[in-house]
Amino acid sequence: MTNKHDDSIKQAAARWYLRMREAAPDAPERTTFEMWLLSDRRHQAAYQLVESTMDDFSSTDRLKDLSNALTQKLYFEQSTRRKKLSKLGSGLAVMLLCVGLGFLGRTQYQTWQAAPLSTQVQTTAVAQIVKRTLDDGSVITANANSALEIVFYRHQRLVKLTRGEAIFEVTKDPERPFVVETQQAKVTVLGTRFAVNQLSKKVRISVDHGRVQVARADGAKTGLILHDGEVAEIMQGNAPLKVNRYASDSFSFASGRIVFDQADMFEVADTLSRYRPQSVTASFAGEHTPKVNAVLKTVEIEDFIRTLPRSVPVALKTRDNKLVIEPTR
Numbered sequence: 001m002t003n004k005h006d007d008s009i010k011q012a013a014a015r016w017y018l019r020m021r022e023a024a025p026d027a028p029e030r031t032t033f034e035m036w037l038l039s040d041r042r043h044q045a046a047y048q049l050v051e052s053t054m055d056d057f058s059s060t061d062r063l064k065d066l067s068n069a070l071t072q073k074l075y076f077e078q079s080t081r082r083k084k085l086s087k088l089g090s091g092l093a094v095m096l097l098c099v100g101l102g103f104l105g106r107t108q109y110q111t112w113q114a115a116p117l118s119t120q121v122q123t124t125a126v127a128q129i130v131k132r133t134l135d136d137g138s139v140i141t142a143n144a145n146s147a148l149e150i151v152f153y154r155h156q157r158l159v160k161l162t163r164g165e166a167i168f169e170v171t172k173d174p175e176r177p178f179v180v181e182t183q184q185a186k187v188t189v190l191g192t193r194f195a196v197n198q199l200s201k202k203v204r205i206s207v208d209h210g211r212v213q214v215a216r217a218d219g220a221k222t223g224l225i226l227h228d229g230e231v232a233e234i235m236q237g238n239a240p241l242k243v244n245r246y247a248s249d250s251f252s253f254a255s256g257r258i259v260f261d262q263a264d265m266f267e268v269a270d271t272l273s274r275y276r277p278q279s280v281t282a283s284f285a286g287e288h289t290p291k292v293n294a295v296l297k298t299v300e301i302e303d304f305i306r307t308l309p310r311s312v313p314v315a316l317k318t319r320d321n322k323l324v325i326e327p328t329r
Contacts, residue, residue: 006042013046038154120150124164127275127298129253137171138178143253144274152176164274165197167251170210181217184234188213194226195250199270201287205240206231206250214240256298265289265314265325275301283326290314290327 016033037043124130124142131141134150136157142148146164151157157178159168170178172191180187180196185203187196192210196203205214207226214232215223216239224240226232231245249259258271265282266289273279275298282289290312296304305323309315317324 006046009040009042010046010049012036013043013050016047017050115153117152117154118150119152122146122148122150126277131254136173136176139169141167141169141254146274161196161198163198165195165250165253167193167195167254169193184217184236185240186215186217186219186223188215195247197250199267201264201266202233202235204231204233204243204245204250206245206247208247208251216240253298258294258296258298258301260292260294262291262293264291265312268292268308269325272301272305278321278323280305280323280325283324 016036019029020033037047118135122130122132122140122142124144124146127144129141129144131139133139134157135152138157140148140150140159143165146166147162148164148166149160149162151160153176155176157173157176159166159178159180161180161182168178168180168189170189170191170193174190178189178191182196182198182203185196185205187194187205189210189212192212193208194210194212195206195208197206205212205226207228207230209228212226213223214226214234216234222239224232224242226242229247230242231247231250232240232242234240245261246259249261252259260268260271263271264287265284266287269280269282273281292308292312294304294311305316308325309328313328314325315328317326
């Protein structure tokens with residue numbers, strides 16, 4: 001037996017569909033409609049059912065008929081031909097219709113969810129650090145020479161880090177996970193403070209507190225979970241691996257410090273390029289280079305560069321307006 005409350009939901013869904021067809025994009029009642037739709041899963045299911053029949057019931061009169069039929073349970077009894085259908089035939093027709101409506105409704109609902117609510121772009125110049133509070137209260141601190149695209153959807157909050165490094169202090173929202181995507185990695189959280197460093201050879205994820213899920217961007221291999229004080233790195237084409245590093249080092253740029261912990265020359269070059277007009281590159285065959293341990297202030301970068309050849313077996317050259325770190329010959 002059909003529940004009377006379910007019937008009233010279906011009738012309301014049909015009325016909302018009629019009103020939304022005529023409403024302007026900025027009509028105030030659209031806000032009321034979205035609140036009704038998101039307040040109950042049954043509202044969403046009923047509205048999907050009505051909306052997905054728009055091809056078959058394209059006119060307003062037919063939709064009104066549908067609304068009345070849902071209330072009176074007479075939809076499949078409106079014509080002589082339908083009255084003569086056998087119980088078996090009616091059952092098969094209803095089943096096929098429900099399957100089709102469910103598929104179309106689900107597709108339209110996914111399209112609705114995928115529509116961005118807001119899109120923002122954040123870039124920082126060389127030697128510039130920017131701290132920004134988002135609409136949900138989350139805070140992003142972008143390191144120098146970084147680029148991010150921030151897109152909020154109904155079902156998730158997405159940040160695409162295309163260049164550089166950032167610290168994320170995420171406001172908890174179980175209904176909308178916070179996702180950070182880079183070329184190599186996808187990081188998913190509900191509420192935490194963590195940092196993502198996009199380097200040329202790898203991406204590093206460091207968790208101050210909370211719990212984050214780290215996976216390859218393409219999802220091809222199993223990810224892992226990071227907790228307080230843990231760090232993971234993802235090399236191009238590889239699965240994420242936990243590494244023995246201090247997570248706190250990744251947050252030092254916010255206070256004007258740079259920490260190199262067994263950093264290879266590729267990481268050194270990437271990091272230094274964020275703070276000086278002349279970019280730095282590393283020219284080494286293969287992945288193995290000398291390693292550096294150092295803690296310095298960002299204002300001491302030029303002194304660090306001058307003394308680098310004294311600390312490790314490298315030479316500094318200038319080519320094409322770039323400073324090149326290469327092995328000594």
